[in-house]
Amino acid sequence: MMGIMKKDDIPGLFSALADRPLADRLRPSALEDIMGQDHLLGEGGPLRLMADSGKMTSFILWGPPGCGKTTLARILATRTSMHFAALSAVFSGMADLRKAFDEAARRREYGHGTLLFVDEIHRFNRAQQDGFLPYVENGTVTLVGATTENPSFELNSALLSRCKVFVMHSLDAPALESIIERAETLLQRELPLAPEARATLIELADGDGRYLINLMESVFDLCKPDEMLGTDALLKIVQQRAPVYDKDREGHYNLISALHKSLRGSDTDAALYWAARMLEGGEDPLYLLRRLTRFAMEDISLADPAALQMAIAAWDAYERLGSPEGELAIAELIIYLGCAPKSNSAYTAWGAARKAAREYGSLMPPAHILNAPTKLMKELGYGKNYAYDHDAPDAFSGQNYFPDNMPRRQFYRPPERGFEREINKRLAYWDKLRRQRAEEDAGNSGTRSNRKKPPVPEKRDPS
Incomplete structure (x- = not known):
């Protein structure tokens, strides 16, 4: 059935030139028309409950472009009979904020509330964000801020403490x-x-x-x-859309995290995808190479010692060739790192060693491994009874090299993967010899104490 045509609906002489854009004509006018946000607007959703109760509190909408943040705020204002006032942090300053607050205060005198919608609220600086606080606290405005950036990083903690944060999803x-x-x-x-x-x-x-x-x-x-x-x-x-990526914002950290964890999980294809996303979005290839080199040391390490060499070679190749030719070196490096055996043993060992260094940071090295270039130092026992490992038949003395008052610690625990299998064999062999030497020393301590020791030729510590 045709409805009654209103005056504004009657075509004018220039109506064809003034057609509203399709996006405006399709803009939802009811909560039920907003797509993809059932977690907020479905039965029992927090914003649905707020709209049904007619009681609005200040909140932040965090979501990607085009998910309906502005439209949602407009509909909520209508549903709760509030005046809708909109500002954009891109085009507004303190003067615009003061004007909006003054107008809201006048409406409040007549019992009419104001929903102040601030688009891209994260673009306001800290001082400007602080300016909202008294008006939000005393109820002059109900603030609805919209942001595409993580509010935890971009908004004042004082403002966040007064506003709930609702996450809106991209549309499936x-x-x-x-x-x-x-x-x-x-x-x-x-x-x-x-x-x-x-x-x-x-x-x-x-x-x-x-x-x-x-x-x-x-x-x-x-x-x-x-x-x-x-x-x-x-x-x-239609023009293909450029990848959504901000090099200096959360997207940058999200994608490098995705790349790093994909490599750690040996998912080479996913790692290639995330790296391509970053480069297509304008990321500096040298930043990517720095992070990949770190990965070679942190997550592959000695399981494949060639990984670090490969990273440095790819870095050098890119600096020589530039883009786009040098990007193939990045792709080859990602494939190599993704397929390599993984180990964080060196990373873990270094962290444990640093912790022990803080715990036992004042202990001297044992006297037998100290150099004695002067007569006084020799008299003090520096270098006494040092066993020169190359003189042992197996080139292993088994002496203690930790401080005397510090228990022996094992920081490096290589897994049975890649090249570290061979390292494990060596460490196990040396541990066996070390125990044998300790048992021999314990069993012969009494015998040696009653026996005159043969003179030991003095050897200078090659270090």
Whole structure:
């Protein structure tokens, strides 16, 4: 049934030139129309309960672009009969904030609340964020901040303590498909894409509802009547989206963490994907090479000593070739590191050794391993009874090299992986010899004490 046409609906002379963008026409007007946020807006969801009760408290919406943060704030203001005031931290300063607070204070005098929506709130500096506090505390405004960045890093702790944080998700494929269907219903026209091209369009949107709508608008506007586009034809008329990546923000740390953990888990393919995401997003390849070199030392270590050599070689190759040719060296390094045996034994050993150094940091080395270049030092026992390992038949004396008052500790515990299998054999052999020497010393201590010791030729410590 046709509704009654209002005055604003009557086409004017220039109405064709003033068509509203498809994104504006598809903007949801009810909570039920917002897609992909059932954890917040579904039955029992926190924002659903807030809207149903009519009692709003200040909160932060954290989510990627195009997930509906602004629309959600508008609908909540309408549902709770509050005035909706919007600011963008990109274009606003302290003067704009003061004006918004003053207007909200006047409305409050007449019993009308204000929902102040601040887009990109993380772009306000610390002092500007502090400016919200008294107005949030006394109820002049109900603050709804929107951010694409982790609030824990970007917002004052004082502001966070007064606001709940709700995480909004990027839109999944079913949610994006629902938006396409709504557009087809609104325009009374099927999106002219073959099934595989329709799936490609959803992939190109990458969870961003607003970007999907812009892509659809391009297809509707540029496609000829009765034409059905395949994937190749679709890609010719829509521009592929650049990867979402901020080199100086949380995305940077999230992706390098994903790369590092994928390598640690020996998932070479996933590691290649995350590295490609970073480079496509504009990451400095030298930063990537530094982190990969660290990985070679921290997570592969002596299980494959060639890993560090490979990392340095890849670094050198990239510096000589640059991009894009040198990026192949990065790919080869990632494949090598992903396929190498893993060990953090050196990393763990170094940490344990540093802890012991703090615990026993004032102890002198045992006298027998101290050099004695002067007569006084010899008289004090420096170097006395030092056993020169090369004189032993197996080149192993088994002497103690820890401080006298410190128990022997084992910091390095290599696993049975890669080259460290061979190292384990050596350590086990030396442990066996060390125990034998200790038993011999214990059994012969009395005999040696009654026997005149032969003169030991003095040898200078090669160190």
